[in-house]
Amino acid sequence: MKSNIVIAGFRNQCIDRLVKIIETAVQSEKLLVKTFDISNNENKRKKSYQKLLCIN
Amino acid sequence: MKIKEKKAIRNCFVSTDESSVLDSANVGSADLLISAGPKLPEDLLDYLTEFSWVISDANSFDNILNYPERHEEYIKIKSRKNHILINASDIAAQHGDDRISGLVLLGAASNLLPLSESDFVKSIYKVFLAKKEELIKINIDSFRQGKIAAKEYLTTSPKSIA
Numbered sequence: 001m002k003s004n005i006v007i008a009g010f011r012n013q014c015i016d017r018l019v020k021i022i023e024t025a026v027q028s029e030k031l032l033v034k035t036f037d038i039s040n041n042e043n044k045r046k047k048s049y050q051k052l053l054c055i056n
Numbered sequence: 057m058k059i060k061e062k063k064a065i066r067n068c069f070v071s072t073d074e075s076s077v078l079d080s081a082n083v084g085s086a087d088l089l090i091s092a093g094p095k096l097p098e099d100l101l102d103y104l105t106e107f108s109w110v111i112s113d114a115n116s117f118d119n120i121l122n123y124p125e126r127h128e129e130y131i132k133i134k135s136r137k138n139h140i141l142i143n144a145s146d147i148a149a150q151h152g153d154d155r156i157s158g159l160v161l162l163g164a165a166s167n168l169l170p171l172s173e174s175d176f177v178k179s180i181y182k183v184f185l186a187k188k189e190e191l192i193k194i195n196i197d198s199f200r201q202g203k204i205a206a207k208e209y210l211t212t213s214p215k216s217i218a
Binding site: 008020022 | 086087088091095099100103158159162165168170171172174175179180183
């Protein structure tokens with residue numbers, strides 16, 4: 001089953017932790033996951049921190 | 057680092073793994089958005105379809121004076137076909153640390169992911185292995201409370217699809 005998950009709005013450390021938890025959980029099911037940064041063109045002054053996880 | 061732009065979308069994806077480049081055509085839209093607050097970033101709306109799930113904390117950013125009118129944001133989220141709006145910060149605070157609201161929301165989202173609760177619990181143990189046992193327990197409890205809160209929300213919210 002394919003799932004694309006976007007995580008946004010949290011502090012960087014919190015997002016990193018959530019990503020790590022999902023990535024580790026995915027490994028248990030022997031699924032594949034790729035994680036990407038999503039840049040935000042609307043807010044160039046303050047680099048936004050958003051993640052996209054693609055589970056396959 | 058290579059970047060592929062999706063014409064219809066203003067954002068770009070950049071892999072955290074330098075060796076891989078995301079083919080945006082294969083990404084499509086987000087099935088799920090986990091947001092810290094009800095104000096959804098405009099740029100992320102492009103990734104959502106009418107069927108995408110939005111899971112958000114209902115009561116975040118109380119201390120930000122210029123935070124957009126929450127009522128309007130609630131209406132936007134509640135007008136979505138698939139959404140879960142829970143008081144994640146309150147649940148996290150009940151466990152002694154409102155900073156772990158992310159774990160509550162992950163618990164809420166877990167019902168929609170192809171992973172079992174056991175997978176997540178084991179994963180939380182691994183990620184927090186170096187931390188105190190009490191902290192691990194708090195995070196797992198928060199995750200489970202989020203899962204329960206989401207189920208309750210879907211049961212009581214007439215516009216949601218369980």
